[in-house]
Amino acid sequence: MGRSEAPGTALPASVAPHAVSRLRTERLARSAKPFLARGGPKGARCAGCRLVPSHCMCALRPEVPTRAGMCLLMADIEPLKPSNTGWLIADVVADTFAFGWARTEVHPGLLALLADPQWQPYVVFPGEFVAPERVVTEVAPPNGKRPLFVLLDATWPEARKMFRKSPYLDHLPVLSLQPEQLSRYHLRRSTRMDHFCTSEVGALCLELAGEPHAAHTLEAYLDVFTDHYLQAKHQLPVDGSDAVHQRLMDLRSAR
Template sequence: MPHAVSRLRAARLTRSVKPFLARGGPKGERCSGCRLVPSHCICALRPDVPTRAGMCLLMADIEPLKPSNTGWLIADVVADTFAFGWARTEVAPALLALLNNPQWQPYVVFPAEFADDTRVVHELTHNDNKRPLFILLDGTWDESRKMFRKSPYLQNFPVLSLHPEQLSRYKLRRAQSEAHLCTAEVGAMCLALAEDTQAAEALNAYFEVFTEHYLKAKQQLPVDLADDVHLRLQAATHAA
């Protein structure tokens, strides 16, 4: 069954006035399951790991259409991933229902300097009756800041500020700063905070495998399924 980001992508495509052409031209065939060219498909490598946490992706308009989007990887790994297109003037009723569902404790994941100090947290509040729901603003840095400022329905939730110990490993787009992590890297940090350790390790490894396949496809080079990144994914997926 297609996951939430895949469904959002399909819905966005139906609204397109003209076809969305990813780099590679109009004849560039891509796998519908992983968005890579068929020769470098990673669908068979998708991790199947348990998670308690949930992910809510608020996605900028064309973000679901981009093959380089890494929110898709989160949806591959985390069963309870929800995805919604963001618009300043409207909000999906299903999103409001999700945020008000008593089984979830939502956290808006965003840097502390953009939030009121009273909202900022650096750790999760452990509650056996509520599962953490991480709200990730998925877009360019400018788009994410706009979503954070102009989404009044998020204003009553704590802002989870992360402190990465390393620079981003994302190589598929140019970021304004190497300190800006991509969506999958942020998702893995959130899973680690939620003590979904295996899922965090699997998502990190899956992200590295995706990056390698994506770049090797662009270079028209084969991948080595027995190299270090693939072995790390196997180890994370089959961890006890």
């Protein structure tokens, strides 16, 4: 059995639970003992943004209409981690779906989603680990289908295992990203600089799908989240008027 998370505050009335929030609730329900984020217990966290109440950013949550959808296939405890950035994708992109990954079973809802004729799923994974005939670098869904990006939300070793041991993904094209910039995310740094956090991957996918406003909003939202998270960690106040917050505000007002 897994571990439950330390108690948090109630979900703010203005923030509806999304797919990752619901998956987190399901994961907590089957846990045996408290899950403690790195650093030990820090008191209550906001259920809407997972930050301590003094640094809550629920009022800044953007939602941008997109034609693209996101499918997060999440390793066991990812929904419980306060630093998980798949949560941010679900905040921004309304058509975000989230499923827990297990080697021995597959959620029937995931299989139904992948077979839904309105979607063209793309598994997002480095092309160097995939047979060349499966690899694509552009997003061009056939027959007017909507792109659905399947993101493996996990550490890099976990993601590689998930990719290898998920045969229901084997028939899908693999979108290999070719980013020009290095990752700016510094909450849970990979040992490889070219490994992006889940939210950054989502933004790159939206850009490829021809949705730059949504991509830039997600990028800006990640920057704000990172700022709030680190300020809370160091017990420092947030400057809501700085350049990071202003960029997100400008993008929200440009909808």
